[in-house]
Amino acid sequence: MTSLEKIAAFSMDYFSLKGKVAIVTGANQGLGMGYAVAFAKAGANLFIPHYTENVEDVRRLIEAEGRRVHFIRGDLTERAMIRKVVDECMRVYGRIDILVNNAGTNHFAPFFEFPDEEYDRVVELNMKTVYFLSHAVAPIMRDQGGGKIINIGSALSYTADRKCPAYVTAKHGVIGITRVLANELGQYNIQCNAICPGFIKTDVNRAVSDDPEFYQHITNRIAAGRWGDLDDLMGTAVFLASKASDYLNGADIKVDGGFSCVL
Secondary structure, X not given: OOHHHHXXXXXXXXXXXXXXXXXXXXXXXXXXXXXXHHHHHOOOEEEEEEOOOOOXXXXXXXXXXXXXXXXXXXXXXXXXXXXXXXXXXXXXXXXXXXXXXXXXXXXXXXXXXXXXXXXXXXXXXXXXHHHHHHXXXXXXXXXXXXXEEEEEOOHHHOOOOOOOHHHHHHHHHHHHHHHHHHHHHHHHOEEEEEEEEOOEOOOOOHHHHOOHHHHHHHHOOOOOOOOEOOHHHHHHHHHHHOHHHOXXXXXXXXXXXXXXXXX
């Protein structure tokens, strides 16, 4: 196909996820729910590993799009659970096209008082699980002829804040893992990229976003003049999961309203 023919062949179908199967960890709430519902709207079926009980909201939203969703509850820091997620998804759907490593946690405490066990817990889920689940899914994508891995970084993938050393360490590590996977898996038509959200209003961070002084301090650093909403991330997720991003690999995309470019 010539260059002109390729240009003429481009269409919005490049962004379609019709017939695809996506694993989105922790998608029963918050940002993960946004990614999962976006995929359903683009045509994908969902497989959602989750830790907390509430799944009815995301189930309703996905099924309203006429798509299937399957849930599995457990602790992704356990290696046996990672294997169970992959095996169960293959049993239910027979393929895995998209993996979003979204599940995460945090703990806040001053550096000198930060508990060792909390450091281990946060790094284990936010960083090490990203590597191990990707490692388990990649052979399936390779044998299928390709796939998409989307890791979730943070504004704190590039800088540091006080009282969350484990989270900062893990989110820096997610960028490194993203580049490793892109380098190792690109030859198999598997693209790995990261979304790095800025300050997004969710139930999880309500304790800090409801603090007027902190909220305004952060808002003053955001070029857009507001905190993000869940739907601000959904388009980026669909792009990275679709054919439209086939030549994007190893990138970390900041969806932060301009937070990272304001002094």
